[in-house]
Amino acid sequence: MIDQLKRACAIAKKDVSIYYLKGPVIIFGILFPVFLFLAFVIGRDLPVDFLIAGLLSMTIFFTSMSITPVIAPTETQTRNLERLVSAPVSITTILLGDMLASVLFGIGISLVPILVGMAIGVTVTHPFILAAGIVLAAFCFSAMGLIFSSTPTSMTSTVMMISTMVKFPLVFISGIFIPVGELPQWGLVLASVSPLTYITDLCRYSFQGTSYYPIWIDITALVIFLIIFMTAAVKLHEKSLPERL
Amino acid sequence: MMESMNAIEVDDLTKQFDDFTAVNHLDFEVKNGEIFGFLGPNGAGKTTTVRMLTGIIKPDFGQVSIMGLDIRRDPIRAKQLIGVVPELSNAYTELTAWNNLQFIAELYGVPKKDARQRAEKLLGKFDLYERKDHKVRTFSKGMKQKLILAMSLMNDPEIIFLDEPTSGLDVMSARLIKDMLLELNKEGKTIFLTTHYMEEVNQLCSRVAIINHGKIAAIDAPEKLKMKVGGLKWVEISFNTSVDISDFHTMSGVIDVRMSADKLRLYTNEPGRTVYQLVDYSRSNDLEIVTLNTLTPTFEDVFIKLIGEVK
Ligand SMILES: Nc1ncnc2c1ncn2[C@@H]1O[C@H](COP(=O)(O)OP(=O)(O)O)[C@@H](O)[C@H]1O
Ligand SMILES: [Mg+2]
Numbered sequence: 001m002i003d004q005l006k007r008a009c010a011i012a013k014k015d016v017s018i019y020y021l022k023g024p025v026i027i028f029g030i031l032f033p034v035f036l037f038l039a040f041v042i043g044r045d046l047p048v049d050f051l052i053a054g055l056l057s058m059t060i061f062f063t064s065m066s067i068t069p070v071i072a073p074t075e076t077q078t079r080n081l082e083r084l085v086s087a088p089v090s091i092t093t094i095l096l097g098d099m100l101a102s103v104l105f106g107i108g109i110s111l112v113p114i115l116v117g118m119a120i121g122v123t124v125t126h127p128f129i130l131a132a133g134i135v136l137a138a139f140c141f142s143a144m145g146l147i148f149s150s151t152p153t154s155m156t157s158t159v160m161m162i163s164t165m166v167k168f169p170l171v172f173i174s175g176i177f178i179p180v181g182e183l184p185q186w187g188l189v190l191a192s193v194s195p196l197t198y199i200t201d202l203c204r205y206s207f208q209g210t211s212y213y214p215i216w217i218d219i220t221a222l223v224i225f226l227i228i229f230m231t232a233a234v235k236l237h238e239k240s241l242p243e244r245l
Numbered sequence: 246m247m248e249s250m251n252a253i254e255v256d257d258l259t260k261q262f263d264d265f266t267a268v269n270h271l272d273f274e275v276k277n278g279e280i281f282g283f284l285g286p287n288g289a290g291k292t293t294t295v296r297m298l299t300g301i302i303k304p305d306f307g308q309v310s311i312m313g314l315d316i317r318r319d320p321i322r323a324k325q326l327i328g329v330v331p332e333l334s335n336a337y338t339e340l341t342a343w344n345n346l347q348f349i350a351e352l353y354g355v356p357k358k359d360a361r362q363r364a365e366k367l368l369g370k371f372d373l374y375e376r377k378d379h380k381v382r383t384f385s386k387g388m389k390q391k392l393i394l395a396m397s398l399m400n401d402p403e404i405i406f407l408d409e410p411t412s413g414l415d416v417m418s419a420r421l422i423k424d425m426l427l428e429l430n431k432e433g434k435t436i437f438l439t440t441h442y443m444e445e446v447n448q449l450c451s452r453v454a455i456i457n458h459g460k461i462a463a464i465d466a467p468e469k470l471k472m473k474v475g476g477l478k479w480v481e482i483s484f485n486t487s488v489d490i491s492d493f494h495t496m497s498g499v500i501d502v503r504m505s506a507d508k509l510r511l512y513t514n515e516p517g518r519t520v521y522q523l524v525d526y527s528r529s530n531d532l533e534i535v536t537l538n539t540l541t542p543t544f545e546d547v548f549i550k551l552i553g554e555v556k
Contacts, residue, residue: 003354004321010351018339079335083396086299086331087352088324242302 011097029066052117064106068145102142130206143229150236258307282450328397353400387418
């Protein structure tokens with residue numbers, strides 16, 4: 001068990017040195033959300049702490065989900081995968097390693113909007129809750145990214161297209177640009193099934209002190225999504241792995 | 246336990262892809278310390294078999310035991326004991342040779358100090374030490390393959406599986422890999438070698454299984470297999486002028502006569518006697534013999550004959 005965890009760390013280390021600077025990671029993980037955010041914010045008169053909280057949750061969402069979907073198709077194409085599965089590591093260990101790399105990337109980049117916020121005078125009211133939320137959400141979204149990469153393809157672009165088609169609408173129903181409280185009834189229902197809603201809500205709470213859901217609901221929801229995504233990812237990858245070889 | 250004498254035991258191993266049977270109820274053992282050849286043409290089911298033996302894909306049916314461990318029930322412990330060189334595998338091209346080796350060591354839980362020593366030794370042996378800090382992207386095909394073999398040795402495995410390790414390599418790299426396999430075998434390692442080169446099996450293997458259409462046509466030592474296909478001896482002769490091929494069919498012992506280029510090939514049970522008859526024939530017809538050879542079957546002939554029998 002401990003052994004497998006150490007081996008997952010080795011896999012994460014390898015992922016860090018190979019995938020952090022890959023084109024699709026930079027484009028879909030950093031540039032895309034920044035432009036999306038600017039496009040919606042410029043010219044609108046919204047409070048700064050509201051915006052920073054939204055920017056932060058969006059950053060975690062996109063960055064944590066930018067590494068995991070890239071790894072499986074790339075390693076299918078470069079034929080590293082067979083070597084990896086012939087080693088004494090379970091599929092869960094491999095996926096956990098990939099997740100760790102993605103989580104570290106997500107957490108690292110998330111510091112940028114926090115620092116920007118603090119520089120322009122936004123204060124973090126609940127730093128510990130924010131830290132816990134960021135870590136939890138990073139795991140949750142990197143596990144979500146694994147689900148996209150379970151299609152047995154070697155085309156990174158296919159995976160990126162599928163994941164963008166899911167990510168893009170989620171941004172609009174999760175209270176980033178429009179507060180959840182102002183959504184119509186059907187919007188509320190949609191928002192409640194999006195994991196992004198809960199981390200956005202948690203960020204609002206951490207910056208502004210107020211939130212739509214009680215904070216324990218945000219945390220519980222993120223944990224539940226994480227468990228569902230991780231279980232699904234392991235099942236799906238176990239099934240698709242033989243088709244990649 | 247008697248079972249522990251065998252490094253690998255395969256029982257009724259079967260794999261189907263849709264309704265196509267790629268590996269068809271294989272049964273065989275590989276003894277400890279053996280170089281075992283697994284020889285077959287493309288598409289015979291070699292890679293599929295190795296992948297099941299190494300726990301990379303699941304069989305539909307049957308069992309594999311590695312040093313007494315069931316690969317399905319105990320995959321982590323079984324994989325810990327083996328080194329694998331997959332058919333189309335690759336090292337991480339974005340990492341250096343050194344980092345690839347260290348990464349594998351970490352995957353197998355090799356202690357840091359051992360990993361460093363082993364990596365240095367292996368890089369030296371494979372002539373890659375100078376390039377250890379270069380990214381694998383810059384390596385030639387032969388260098389990459391040597392590195393992959395070095396990677397498979399980082400955990401000091403008991404059994405090494407190699408799937409066509411010399412396929413498409415230059416002569417020098419192929420030679421180095423073959424010498425390395427012999428050396429590893431001397432150190433007591435069991436080697437499972439998949440190949441479609443008959444010469445490779447002939448040079449390296451103590452036993453060979455010939456596989457075609459997912460079934461084993463024969464298992465034995467290479468020389469014994471040659472004996473088994475006996476009867477396939479022939480005498481090859483050429484004369485200074487052309488001759489009538491039907492004159493030779495009547496010679497006693499001759500089974501078949503074939504003409505190729507300017508040479509006649511006489512398949513015979515008794516090569517010695519056929520040679521006498523040929524000499525007599527040339528005297529009485531006043532012909533000059535240009536070349537005369539008697540041949541026993543090469544491993545290639547054995548192979549062609551045996552795989553022809555499995556349909
Ligand atoms: N994943 C797969 N899906 C469908 N057919 C496969 C798959 N892998 C191998 N095969 C088929 O199984 C047969 C054996 O393949 P393989 O084991 O790769 O042969 P070899 O390694 O001896 O060349 C081939 O006919 C091949 O087309
Ligand atoms: Mg093959």
